Amino acid sequence: MLSHSLQYLVFVITVFALYWAVHRQYWPRLLTLLIASVYFYAAFTPFPLIIFLVGVAVDHALVKGMARWESPGVRKLLVTLSVVSNLGLLAGFKYLEMLRQTALALLAPWGIEVRTEPFSLLMPVGLSFYVFQAISYTVDVYRGKASAEHNILEHLLYMLFFPRVVSGPIVRASDLMARFRDVPTLTPDDGGRAMFRIAVGLVKKLVIADVLGSGIVDPVFAAPEKYASAECVVAAIAYTFELYYDFSGYSDIALGVAALFGFKFPENFNRPYLAKNLGEFWNRWHMSLSTWLRDYLYRPLGGNRVSKPRVLFNLMTVMVLGGLWHGADWRFAVWGAVHGVALGVLRCWEWTVGKPEKPGIPRVAVGMLATFTIVVLTRVVFRAPDMTHAGGFYARMLAGVPGIANVSPLVWGMLAAAVFFHATPMKLYTTASELFVRLPVPVRAVAIVLLGLGIRHLSAVETRPYVYLQF
Structure with a gap:
């Protein structure tokens, strides 16, 4: 179910x-x-x-x-x-x-x-x-x-x-x-906000994540040697957004349903791909897991209160074990280790030059691009069935094989929507939620029905299980 x-x-x-x-x-x-x-x-x-x-x-x-x-x-x-x-x-x-x-x-x-x-x-x-x-x-x-x-x-x-x-x-x-x-207690306004949250989660999952997954991610990762280098790059980026919209969509539905019963769950995502560095990314991605690892593993190991070499050891331990938590395969440990090394390099940089109090726009842009690139490249290991397959995927990305004909207009449109909605200020979502709450109840019901019909029409793909069910 x-x-x-x-x-x-x-x-x-x-x-x-x-x-x-x-x-x-x-x-x-x-x-x-x-x-x-x-x-x-x-x-x-x-x-x-x-x-x-x-x-x-x-x-x-x-x-x-x-x-x-x-x-x-x-x-x-x-x-x-x-x-x-x-x-x-x-x-x-x-x-x-x-x-x-x-x-x-x-x-x-x-x-x-x-x-x-x-x-x-x-x-x-x-x-x-x-x-x-x-x-x-x-x-x-x-x-x-x-x-x-x-x-x-x-x-x-x-x-x-x-x-x-x-x-x-x-x-x-x-x-x-x-x-x-x-x-x-549950006020009509709170109920309306919960329904809006559930609707957002359904759109994320059924419209964006599933279309990206079936339209480009699954076929390219299944046989990267059949696709051009640019198509492999697009598939890696698409998987990065598929994973976010799939899991954050589930979280939105979970938070919305819990709110219908009077319970408030903590937020699980905060637009992670806008992070300016990898440390900030992990403070925005799967936040309930990140804070768990911090409170029940990193800090008991000593956290930041120990020597610098020990801090780096703690970071690596947490990221490797956090990677293995995702699956019984050493490639998840490799994925976590790469993030651990990157976080260690970032920590050494901050120890050496300090944290900028107010970084300028160019530095922010470079930080966001570098962070997103690391996330996309490491997602290949996360998605591939084994390290050999991941190596073949990387090789195909770097082979310079021209062509991009297998990326359909629907996939391009969904990628554009994924980027746009991810970059949209949270205030816009809050405003949209409040406008929905102010609608008469019959109008809300009609809006939800129309949304369901629209999803059924747009998402002409097989309903897929959530990615994180395997974990």
Whole structure:
């Protein structure tokens, strides 16, 4: 049940009606959301629910233990058990086969053959997001930033809340679980803004991302040797925008649906391709993941409070592990390592010459172009099925083969729209949202219907799953 499908729309409308019919009563309200969330996840695959139930039960017992015991040693042991168990769950389902293949490849040159069966465990949908959110709660309880007084059903709903369970954003307990006992409110204006946000997300996903993906990205990445060098460059740029509009579109829908139930999720994107350097890019891209890596990995490693060589080591560690989080393939580690090296170079530059307080327009333009170029080039590794394929793609880009006939007018139009809307000031979106809110309800309904018909007409491509479902 993908969030851009008709089934999801019917599901949300049904849950919305039931939820607001009982919203003043705590238990009916909580159970409505919990049952809906379990049903939503089971629509993907029901078996992992057992794993998640066990995981929540273990974490809940450890959280209650931290609330009961005041001994720092005991509390540290309990939070360590939580972190290890959650990371073990992630490793067991996501990385064992990669590690097995890596070990075999390393032993083969020494003439050592080990007969092992492949690990064929099917990774639960959204496991990476589940694990990081689970760790954030137990660590926040340990740090005193989250309450341990929630019951196990609240804990389970926090982990499975259906607007975000599949692909995030990663929401802290203070932003979600702490609100479960509050009687929710939803004004007509807030409801209108939520509907506008959902509509924007649908346009991003179905009109821009899917058209770019099917129109140029998929065919060129499948067989780059059949395309001209410029077409490969266009495909790499198109994938960069496809990934943004696909994932930010999902995030817009998630934030809009959560708002319909009275919850406010943190923003996940802030026009990342306008960043003036790579550090700023990571402060604008997938912000719930970036802040998680900062708060639960980078700072515990020492952050900026240690020696300069150690800071560079911390940056590289975070980026490599953050890359591997995206998939059980060493190319993701390579992708993260390249970003780690680039961030290290940027940090050394700032240590040497300092940060400009108010950079001029030429410097800003050069910084934005350089940052975007690095992002586009590294996206090739992110998108290619393996490093060999990525190497072939780079070689084709540099081969100088002329021609650009395979880029259709529709793709050019979508690329232009992608660039335009990405560069549009946020004030324009806010103004458009407020204008939508001021429309009479029947007019809003007609506008949404016309939008749906327009999307169906323009997006004459097969509906595609979200890219981040694989993570």
